[in-house]
Amino acid sequence: MPTEPAEPRDVVEISTDGACLGNPGPGGWGAVLRHRGREKRLSGGDPATTNNKMELTGAIEGLAALTRPSTVIIYTDSSYVRNGITKWVAGWQRNGWKTTDKKPVKNADLWRRLIEEEKRHEVTWKWVKGHSGDHYNEIADELATSAARDVRR
Template identity: 75%
Template sequence: MTDSSKTVEISTDGACLGNPGPGGWGAVLRYGDVEKELSGAEPDTTNNRMELTAAIKALNALTRPSTVILYTDSSYVRNGITKWVAGWVRNGWKSSSKQPVKNTDLWQELIEAEKGHTVEWRWVKGHAGDKYNEIADSLATSAARSLKS
């Protein structure tokens, strides 16, 4: 069990208006009583790339090695980083079907972003009333929409 007073909690989400299309990412970082919201957008991307980017940007925003609980509604991100990435690295970034892994650049960035931190990856059901997932979703969607206007 981690000491929650010393744990950074992060909720992330990605959004895409069309897939591919304009996309956005959002993250809410919480440490004690402090909350910080981050977001950004890309004009031509995919939902999976935005989900990965949200986690990368959030982890990169940490200013010192931290114990982190990172909540994502993306099974792709959670399973990728906790189950699949070691095999991909071992196999030269090829999938089990010997195809190039999609989003290799972002997976490599996520591996780097995670270094120095102790990260527990937790999946949360999206659009199910989780306060911080809803905020992250709103940040991501707003960022994506900002490109359309």
């Protein structure tokens, strides 16, 4: 018996960024979600964190904000996040969350959360050069930097 065609998934674009005032130090993350001509801005911070943690958190929170499975394009200026999720994470999982030199993977808790959030969607990861005039990357950067300043106060 033929199966019903799958419902078409909504396409959502998410631009994310992380910031840290000192590394480690107070940090923030930002995400700009775009869907059907609408925009939603999210941000948050942590008084004691690292830039990489905030970069990961921006992507996690952007995906977590989606209420149904979607086709997602995530734009990040973090090679750490893009390479981690597209190239390195499968090996880390195979190796029991150890690097090739047998050390524990840094931020494994956040990588696991990112994997869980990504599972609900069809995600394409795109790298953009930071501070190069990409409109939504600049907004995500401002959200992240403002959140870092807020938690520093």
